[in-house]
Amino acid sequence: MSLIKYTIRRIIALIPILLGVMFLTFWLAQLMPSDPWTLMAGEHMTDARKIYIEDQKQKWGYYDPILTQFLIYMKNLFSGDWGNTIAVLPKDTPVWDIISVKFPKTFEITILSVSIATVVGIFAGIFSAVHRNQWSDTIIRFFALVGVAIPVFWLGMILQFIFAVKLGWLDATGYQGIQYITYKPDITGLRLLDSFIKGDFDVFKDTVLHLIMPVFALSFISVAGITRQTRSSMLEVLELDYIRTARAKGCSEHQVIYKHAWRNAQITTITIVTLSFAGLLGGAVLTETTFALNGMGMMTIDAINKQDYFLINASVFLMTIIFVLANLITDILYGVVDPRIRY
Amino acid sequence: MIEVQKNTTNSDNSNTEEKELLLKVKDLKTYFYTEEGVVKAVDGVSFTINKNEILGLVGETGCGKSVTALSLLRLVRSPGKIISGQIEFEGINLIDLPENQMLHYRGNTITMIFQDPMNSLNPVMKVGDQLAEVYLLHQKEYLKEELAKARQENSILKEKLKQMKSDLKNASEEGAETLKVQINALKRKVKGRITLKDIAYRESSQLLDRIGLPNADSLINRYPHELSGGMRQRIMIAMGLACNSKLLICDEPTTALDVTIQAQILDMIRELKNRLHNSVLFITHSLGVIFELCDRVAVMYSGNIVEYGTVEDIFENPQHPYTKGLLAAIPKVTPESRKNKLAIIKGMVPNLIYPPSGCRFHPRCPHAMKVCQEIRPDLIPLNNAVQVACHLYDKDKSDPDLYRPLTNEERLEATI
Numbered sequence: 031m032s033l034i035k036y037t038i039r040r041i042i043a044l045i046p047i048l049l050g051v052m053f054l055t056f057w058l059a060q061l062m063p064s065d066p067w068t069l070m071a072g073e074h075m076t077d078a079r080k081i082y083i084e085d086q087k088q089k090w091g092y093y094d095p096i097l098t099q100f101l102i103y104m105k106n107l108f109s110g111d112w113g114n115t116i117a118v119l120p121k122d123t124p125v126w127d128i129i130s131v132k133f134p135k136t137f138e139i140t141i142l143s144v145s146i147a148t149v150v151g152i153f154a155g156i157f158s159a160v161h162r163n164q165w166s167d168t169i170i171r172f173f174a175l176v177g178v179a180i181p182v183f184w185l186g187m188i189l190q191f192i193f194a195v196k197l198g199w200l201d202a203t204g205y206q207g208i209q210y211i212t213y214k215p216d217i218t219g220l221r222l223l224d225s226f227i228k229g230d231f232d233v234f235k236d237t238v239l240h241l242i243m244p245v246f247a248l249s250f251i252s253v254a255g256i257t258r259q260t261r262s263s264m265l266e267v268l269e270l271d272y273i274r275t276a277r278a279k280g281c282s283e284h285q286v287i288y289k290h291a292w293r294n295a296q297i298t299t300i301t302i303v304t305l306s307f308a309g310l311l312g313g314a315v316l317t318e319t320t321f322a323l324n325g326m327g328m329m330t331i332d333a334i335n336k337q338d339y340f341l342i343n344a345s346v347f348l349m350t351i352i353f354v355l356a357n358l359i360t361d362i363l364y365g366v367v368d369p370r371i372r373y
Numbered sequence: 374m375i376e377v378q379k380n381t382t383n384s385d386n387s388n389t390e391e392k393e394l395l396l397k398v399k400d401l402k403t404y405f406y407t408e409e410g411v412v413k414a415v416d417g418v419s420f421t422i423n424k425n426e427i428l429g430l431v432g433e434t435g436c437g438k439s440v441t442a443l444s445l446l447r448l449v450r451s452p453g454k455i456i457s458g459q460i461e462f463e464g465i466n467l468i469d470l471p472e473n474q475m476l477h478y479r480g481n482t483i484t485m486i487f488q489d490p491m492n493s494l495n496p497v498m499k500v501g502d503q504l505a506e507v508y509l510l511h512q513k514e515y516l517k518e519e520l521a522k523a524r525q526e527n528s529i530l531k532e533k534l535k536q537m538k539s540d541l542k543n544a545s546e547e548g549a550e551t552l553k554v555q556i557n558a559l560k561r562k563v564k565g566r567i568t569l570k571d572i573a574y575r576e577s578s579q580l581l582d583r584i585g586l587p588n589a590d591s592l593i594n595r596y597p598h599e600l601s602g603g604m605r606q607r608i609m610i611a612m613g614l615a616c617n618s619k620l621l622i623c624d625e626p627t628t629a630l631d632v633t634i635q636a637q638i639l640d641m642i643r644e645l646k647n648r649l650h651n652s653v654l655f656i657t658h659s660l661g662v663i664f665e666l667c668d669r670v671a672v673m674y675s676g677n678i679v680e681y682g683t684v685e686d687i688f689e690n691p692q693h694p695y696t697k698g699l700l701a702a703i704p705k706v707t708p709e710s711r712k713n714k715l716a717i718i719k720g721m722v723p724n725l726i727y728p729p730s731g732c733r734f735h736p737r738c739p740h741a742m743k744v745c746q747e748i749r750p751d752l753i754p755l756n757n758a759v760q761v762a763c764h765l766y767d768k769d770k771s772d773p774d775l776y777r778p779l780t781n782e783e784r785l786e787a788t789i
Contacts, residue, residue, distance in 0.1 A: 270492065271487060271489055271492035272492060272493055272494055272495040272496070274448065275487060275495070275612075277479070278446055278448060278480060278484070278485040279506065279507055279612065280476045280477065280478070280479035280480035280481055280510050280511060281506070281510065282473075290495050290498075293497045294495070368496070369497060369596045369598070370596070370598050
């Protein structure tokens with residue numbers, strides 16, 4: 031009961047944060063030196079173009095004060111009109127259409143790599159803490175250190191070199207084989223899930239083969255952080271008094287670790303997992319570039335380079351929501367794991 | 374050493390003939406292998422605990438009391454290690470047992486409660502879960518029997534309910550009213566599915582009831598942070614007594630609590646001991662607590678037991694200079710005492726990596742002799758009930774060179 035109350039309290043507390051951040055980013059976008067309306071004109075201004083621009087200016091409240099503009103923008107945002115692209119190709123398409131294609135791609139890669147990283151990282155961390163200073167611990171720590179130290183694009187390129195160039199087992203880049211380029215995941219937007227539901231196992235297999243390398247590269251990097259965090263908090267918890275109590279009760283070592291210590295050690299790991307999830311959802315630019323996966327990261331960079339006002343606003347808005355939600359989930363999970371936080 | 378041990382048993386027998394031996398610790402050594410050196414935390418400790426008695430273990434902080442207690446359960450963690458010795462519990466040497474058999478003793482027949490109740494319960498588990506765990510670990514067979522019984526009763530109730538419901542259809546109008554009331558009453562009693570955990574919870578709640586904690590049903594659904602320190606310590610004691618505990622080790626259970634709660638906890642331990650006829654090893658640094666609670670007492674100093682006997686003997690007639698010092702250090706509330714300084718034992722607890730040679734107390738001892746520096750005294754019986762490890766009570770003091778007081782220079786050297 032108290033957990034539900036706690037959750038509702040957290041959600042209510044998020045609303046002002048969300049509005050505040052969104053107003054701030056909206057206002058900052060207004061301060062950009064370039065003018066979206068001029069960009070919209072393009073190189074050859076026709077009469078029809080003039081009318082279109084005037085139309086857009088009216089629609090987004092160009093002649094109104096900034097607060098009104100913000101309200102108009104919010105109103106349109108929530109009614110599903112996120113504006114049209116200005117400079118990013120294809121021009122004049124609704125931003126929503128672009129994001130609804132890119133976001134599922136990024137989401138798919140993110141959820142895969144973060145879940146793999148979480149499971150592997152937590153178990154590696156626990157194992158390494160339990161076997162502290164033994165050779166297995168040393169090996170795990172070595173890999174964790176390597177994972178923290180090496181850049182993801184380097185790892186990606188090495189993978190490409192080995193598995194695509196030398197061995198020729200996998201395609202080096204892209205999201206799908208050339209023969210499936212027209213395949214549209216139209217149920218959830220997630221290729222793996224959709225092809226599986228529809229029973230297109232060729233597409234499924236093709237997607238798996240294309241995702242192995244980027245997912246491995248991304249999760250390898252996240253595993254490192256999660257392992258190190260789990261190990262250090264496990265070591266801390268294992269020294270505490272209630273662990274001694276558990277041993278004195280007659281718990282076996284396995285029970286001590288997985289029943290008594292683990293939950294207490296997870297509190298710090300949760301933050302890392304949710305925040306890296308949020309960070310990756312915003313787009314893993316380096317990985318996407320290395321593997322030519324056209325996801326959120328590349329889209330955002332493109333939008334910023336071309337100063338595409340509506341697309342930038344939309345992706346910042348999305349990112350804000352993702353991070354706020356990630357924080358919410360973190361808070362709720364804290365509450366689930368640790369009853370002391372609920373009050 | 375063997376001879377001494379023989380004497381111990383003799384004196385015990387002569388004193389308390391009907392008492393049965395429960396635990397015999399002999400020459401226990403627990404060392405910690407740290408980077409600075411080997412810490413000899415427990416260095417040759419021997420004592421016995423009889424059935425249905427409370428043995429007090431008293432000494433300053435850092436003298437090895439807690440490590441002795443943890444050694445009994447074989448819970449000393451790396452870098453600590455039990456080097457040698459025997460821990461005979463009901464005739465079985467616990468030192469040689471494989472770990473999985475040792476688990477049956479921990480929390481079941483030998484239980485332990487710790488100094489700091491605020492941190493000794495798992496903060497993310499409900500009190501009930503932590504109590505139920507003890508039952509699930511050690512009394513699974515009994516729980517299963519109870520579960521079968523409870524399920525049978527429940528199914529009988531279910532049948533009855535079904536019967537009543539079918540009766541309701543045929544019943545007359547007045548009959549239906551009373552039947553409905555009966556059905557509702559029965560519905561409250563019938564449970565959906567009873568699990569082993571429910572039974573363990575029920576047992577825990579009954580245990581808290583038995584131990585005299587009010588509102589046991591609501592207590593088991595709480596988290597430790599919702600309870601006061603005294604309450605948590607009571608829960609710990611309950612946990613210790615959940616199964617058939619024969620030896621309850623209390624490691625300074627009242628140190629972190631305020632005085633009124635301390636008294637309540639001590640009463641509780643004594644009362645439960647009388648009721649359950651178990652033995653208690655009570656570790657404390659407070660002689661007052663020992664005097665109130667214990668039958669016999671072992672005084673520990675720097676990893677050794679220096680004096681060992683019944684509480685009455687030791688309090689009325691302490692033999693070892695350290696015990697004398699400890700007793701003198703108890704503040705007395707008299708009009709004169711307010712003007713005087715508190716009595717202290719001069720010097721510090723010795724470093725356990727490089728302990729003083731011979732008797733470890735000699736650098737602080739007012740009666741230190743040359744022999745104290747050279748030879749470590751054994752625990753020898755002085756009269757029937759008291760054993761003491763001190764050269765003052767050596768029978769043969771003929772050697773004038775050994776049995777002379779230390780000169781000031783020698784004393785200074787020893788202190789350094």
